[in-house]
Amino acid sequence: MPRSVLVTGGCGFIGSHLVDRLLRRDDLERLVVVDNLWTGLRDNIAHVADPRFSLRIADAETFTAGRDFDEIIHLASPASPVWYMREPARTIRANIGGALNLLSLLKPGGRFCFASTSEVYGDPHVSPQPESYRGFVDCTGPRASYDESKRCTEALLFEEQRISGLDIRVVRLFNTYGPRTRIDDGRAVSNFISQALTTGILTVYGDGSQSRSWGYVDDIVDGLERFFWRDSVSHQGPLNIGNNREVSVLEIAKFVSSLAPGSRIEHHAPAPQDPSNRCPDLTLARQVLPGWEARTGYEEGIQRTFEWFRRQIATDGRSAAS
Numbered sequence: 549m550p551r552s553v554l555v556t557g558g559c560g561f562i563g564s565h566l567v568d569r570l571l572r573r574d575d576l577e578r579l580v581v582v583d584n585l586w587t588g589l590r591d592n593i594a595h596v597a598d599p600r601f602s603l604r605i606a607d608a609e610t611f612t613a614g615r616d617f618d619e620i621i622h623l624a625s626p627a628s629p630v631w632y633m634r635e636p637a638r639t640i641r642a643n644i645g646g647a648l649n650l651l652s653l654l655k656p657g658g659r660f661c662f663a664s665t666s667e668v669y670g671d672p673h674v675s676p677q678p679e680s681y682r683g684f685v686d687c688t689g690p691r692a693s694y695d696e697s698k699r700c701t702e703a704l705l706f707e708e709q710r711i712s713g714l715d716i717r718v719v720r721l722f723n724t725y726g727p728r729t730r731i732d733d734g735r736a737v738s739n740f741i742s743q744a745l746t747t748g749i750l751t752v753y754g755d756g757s758q759s760r761s762w763g764y765v766d767d768i769v770d771g772l773e774r775f776f777w778r779d780s781v782s783h784q785g786p787l788n789i790g791n792n793r794e795v796s797v798l799e800i801a802k803f804v805s806s807l808a809p810g811s812r813i814e815h816h817a818p819a820p821q822d823p824s825n826r827c828p829d830l831t832l833a834r835q836v837l838p839g840w841e842a843r844t845g846y847e848e849g850i851q852r853t854f855e856w857f858r859r860q861i862a863t864d865g866r867s868a869a870s
């Protein structure tokens with residue numbers, strides 16, 4: 549059956565990779581990307597030349613259209629702490645306001661897919677974190693605009709599913725890195741790489757013993773593709789998607805530094821309420837998405853990302869908003 553699909557945040561880092569995969573679908577009739585270019589970049593989709601594709605520059609929370617879409621994939625949101633802490637109200641509007649608005653554009657019987665986050669687990673007291681873990685979060689803390697808007701949007705979607713049988717797919721993404729991240733994104737991998745290639749000083753917040761599980765974007769988007777639109781999947785989520793190899797921030801910084809001779813690490817003040825650890829329990833993902841695995845180790849993924857950043861910096865420096 550031909551499908552009409554709407555993706556918010558399709559000019560973003562993860563969104564643009566998902567757009568590439570959507571365009572390989574035979575059943576895709578129309579793909580509308582809605583993006584306000586707050587953190588997304590036109591460059592990320594500049595290569596797309598497909599008559600089924602169109603871009604609308606608009607906010608997810610106010611975009612208007614008919615009740616036309618078979619599938620809506622809501623990705624629009626900053627994901628870097630630097631960006632969402634700068635504009636918390638806008639972050640909340642993008643997530644919650646976006647979901648509320650977009651629900652009205654879904655055809656009856658349509659599917660609503662949402663990218664939630666491992667941030668719903670806060671600073672976890674359980675490791676690895678299964679989907680059943682309810683998290684250790686602070687609704688008045690500095691990360692709350694992001695964490696709580698993702699949590700509230702999950703609440704909205706699961707209530708709609710319970711009350712009206714809405715077909716939903718809710719994924720919780722763990723730290724993701726790779727090509728098409730903004731140079732001024734501010735997250736660990738992209739910061740370390742762009743610092744290694746420019747100033748030569750890699751800024752580690754605190755002692756660097758805090759850990760994350762670093763997922764290469766191709767692996768993560770492969771998981772999203774399988775979960776969001778394979779009809780054999782009936783599970784609605786929440787579903788953890790990430791790489792479950794947990795590695796300290798310092799180890800990542802040292803690795804990046806080893807790729808740029810002459811660069812060095814500098815320790816800065818710890819980030820406020822920085823989670824000490826994060827690692828997905830992938831038991832459910834392996835059941836629901838047989839064959840899927842985040843296979844790319846950070847060594848390989850970071851080298852690929854490093855080369856991509858090197859080319860970007862050499863050509864245009866992607867820090868300017870498009």
Ligand code: UDP
Nearest residue numbers: 629734735736739751752753758797819822
């Ligand atoms: N981090 C760091 N230096 C940077 C950017 C981030 O040491 O330049 C640390 C940050 O404090 C956190 C980890 O790297 O412990 C991951 O941060 P990121 O912003 O990538 O994602 P988060 O998981 O915090 O949302």
